[in-house]
Amino acid sequence: MKMSHLGVEKLWIIMNDAKEPSSSISNFSNEFQSSQQMDWLRVQDSLKGKLITEDDFKWRLPTREKEGSCEILKYVGGVDLSFSKDDSSIACGTLVVLDLTTNKVVYEDSSIVRLHIPYLPGFLAFREAPVLLELLDKMKNNAHCFYPQLLMVDGNGLLHPRGFGLACHIGVLADLPTVGVGKNAMRSSEGSLKPIFISVGHRISLASAIAIVRMTCKFRVPEPIRQADIRSRERLRNNQ
DNA sequence: GCGACAG
């Protein structure tokens, strides 16, 4: 009840924030964009109702002690998009899966697409999620044995103006535990040299999210995301 | 009026 109230308030604010444009073209364009954003706010609000922000998985973190018959976290996925320098609407979405026991990439798939949705702060998911969800879907439908038990997303989770960033969006729609990894804060906070911003995506607690990111960080950015980033850039360079 | 604003 509180949530729906909040949603309505925000719609109202956006409409009243819209400045009066001088030409009717931009008037129409602005109104179109506003109504689009109203839809998006409703989608975010509704998906947020399904969000789980605590540990909700059957596996457990790898430890050095030998565990019983419990499933151990082994396959961690990473997703990222790269963009063409010539045509900024051309993007390559990439999904990789790392085996934590060997630290090797055991799965890689990517897709080059033309994006029609612009990037708008706070609405990144509507631009980037579709390609990534498709890559996940393809893997799941094939019942691939390396399908990730957890997914790291290049973008924020709860660290978002409405508490529903790209990592949450993908997590809920794919029904997969996700962790958000941001490389810039929405509100700049230069406390460290170059921090990364870890936030809860879906079906995981912040403590677990941090622990898992830690154990996959060879460099600043956790390896699953770093590999997705490197490989998507590479594919865009060669192919198309 | 100026700066901020995930990727």
Place this chain on the structure above:
DNA sequence: ATCTTGTCGC
């Protein structure tokens, strides 16, 4: 996100 050169260090 992308543009952009060299440079310091393992």
